[in-house]
Amino acid sequence: MAAAGMKSKGLRVSESGRTVTKARATLSDVAALAGVSVGTASKALSGTGRMRPETRQRVLDAVQTLDFRPNQQAQSLQTGRSWTVGLMTTDGIGRFSIPVLLGAEDALGAGKISVLLCDTRGDLIREQHHLRNLMDRRVDGIIVTGRRTDPRPPLGGVHDGVPVVYALSPSTDSGDISVVSDDVQGCRLAVDHLLATGHTRIAHVTGPAHHAAATDRARITEQFLADASLRLVTGKPHFGDWSEAWGRRVAEMVLRMAPDTDAFFCGNDQIARGVTDTLRERGVPVPEQVAVIGYDNWDTMTLAARPPLTTIDSNLTEIGRVAALRLLEAIDDNPAPGVHRVPCRLVIRDSA
Amino acid sequence: MAAAGMKSKGLRVSESGRTVTKARATLSDVAALAGVSVGTASKALSGTGRMRPETRQRVLDAVQTLDFRPNQQAQSLQTGRSWTVGLMTTDGIGRFSIPVLLGAEDALGAGKISVLLCDTRGDLIREQHHLRNLMDRRVDGIIVTGRRTDPRPPLGGVHDGVPVVYALSPSTDSGDISVVSDDVQGCRLAVDHLLATGHTRIAHVTGPAHHAAATDRARITEQFLADASLRLVTGKPHFGDWSEAWGRRVAEMVLRMAPDTDAFFCGNDQIARGVTDTLRERGVPVPEQVAVIGYDNWDTMTLAARPPLTTIDSNLTEIGRVAALRLLEAIDDNPAPGVHRVPCRLVIRDSA
């Protein structure tokens, strides 16, 4: 009995008279201790195969006493499943990819699946390199995520039978599986909130016109205003960059163009914060005279702003979770192609 | 010859009359095509073993035409090395762990090693769970990183022969390998810069007293001032939290206590930004009348502040890189135990 584990090559440490075998036990150690064959031991663990309950229990006991844990690599080699997915982030790992990543890790971790991290830094060569690496490691699936919401070309190279889900930035191929934020619904939340609180002279200030996140939201916002027989107070959206400085500048500009502006809907929280700074420095009370709504719910901005920002939360963590779930489905040969939109959430604080 | 690959179970797609075998080729496919045995093919690839150059070339050619890539799992099972390291972040994945993570991924990726991501969210149960998982996957090493710089107890549980490196938050066990930021040198950079630019009435405002990052830097700063026969202008450091709001409040306070203050050294960039906000609103010119130095070089803060912040960059990416390198050494049975300090960098902008 004490000689079980003999086969395992681990160092044997003798302490206080008792001989303790360290190093990991293998399934044949377990089988030997339980007095069965390896095959039987395997079946006992997996639940497959018929056997006397008593026999199964002997195996389970042996597993306990030997602290046996199956060798994943051997399992994977045999079954072809690695219980691993690759998470490829294309645009560096940043403020947007993190929550997605976390959500994915969360959803996958529950299912005993681990995440292999790859950062391509926007480099196609690196992307190919990582892709080959993931394939060599026989990952069960891949999640691709990027900072921008603009559509991206699908993963180049071959990923034979390995399913891919695009999170945050959708694939340009509509046959792929993509999970994105529902900009339409997000903008509706913001506009509806402003209208419901009696604002009608609304300005929209946002990021660069070559970002989908900017142009999409601008277009959608104008549409919703039109539905309420309104138009933007300055006649058009203002494109700039995603910075506080732009927020400060554009606020000045808008107030000059339309002094009776009663609300700013901003493309992100940094711009919104800049706007509030300008308003405060000009002595305009927020939200009493002018309301401000941001986008992203980035706490560093929303909480530090004066007053704290009302904003749209795009539920990035949820996007990550959903992407992971869709990937699991696809791995189980049940893919749901197309673009899945995750709804946003209005977070009301003090600025609107 | 066209029948090489017969054994591989991949689906065979027949298109335009030619029969193309998809799905990955195995080493025996290569061997068959090259007319050698599997063993020989393996040696040809690994460079070990002697053989006629011509034979080796035949194998290499076969590899090319079949687009063969070795099965990592089989390799790992055989050799015991998984070419994978676990990266465990204890405090959620955030602003501090990201750069570390990136640096590590960078340094490891160069050596064909991939990173398995684990987020424990500060939960010990989860930490244990992830640890077991990593062990089951036979990772070659583990990097543990956390948000706080406070020392943390070493990883519980068994990680038999698997080396561990602690990044950012060192292990309490000095026999472990830890890589941290050099706070002493960082504070010296800040204090020296202030002294060199003629400031002598310096305040230190920082985060919570129960954070090592706060108390350490406060103590070190006082020491350096003492070395120059100076003391803090308010007599003591001011502990609060890491927020802009605290920076704004404490700036008011300090100016009341010591109106002739000519410099603020802040525990992080958020506090520093808060300080500049208060100064600007009071009409105090920065840096002409009062200089401000931050800590962390968090661009979102430093660049948006008015004026942009001079700050200490703790080189987190470098910490990640160094941690990875130390881990590689340890994996090669050449560990360098103890605490390794990575120097900081003074980033001069407009506030000091």
Next chain:
DNA sequence: CAACTATGCGCAAACGTTTTTCAAGCCGGA
């Protein structure tokens, strides 16, 4: 009591590599 079915379990092949062992061929020297 014979013939059958069900149950419980061992045996061995497979997964795709690496590595060790060993046989065959070739050469030169005695």
Next chain:
DNA sequence: TCCGGCTTGAAAAACGTTTGCGCATAGTTG
């Protein structure tokens, strides 16, 4: 001619699982 050494490459044993097949034994039926 025979032997020893060197080169080349084949064969086979590992690594630790999973799984299909088949053989006992026990339990049921005619």
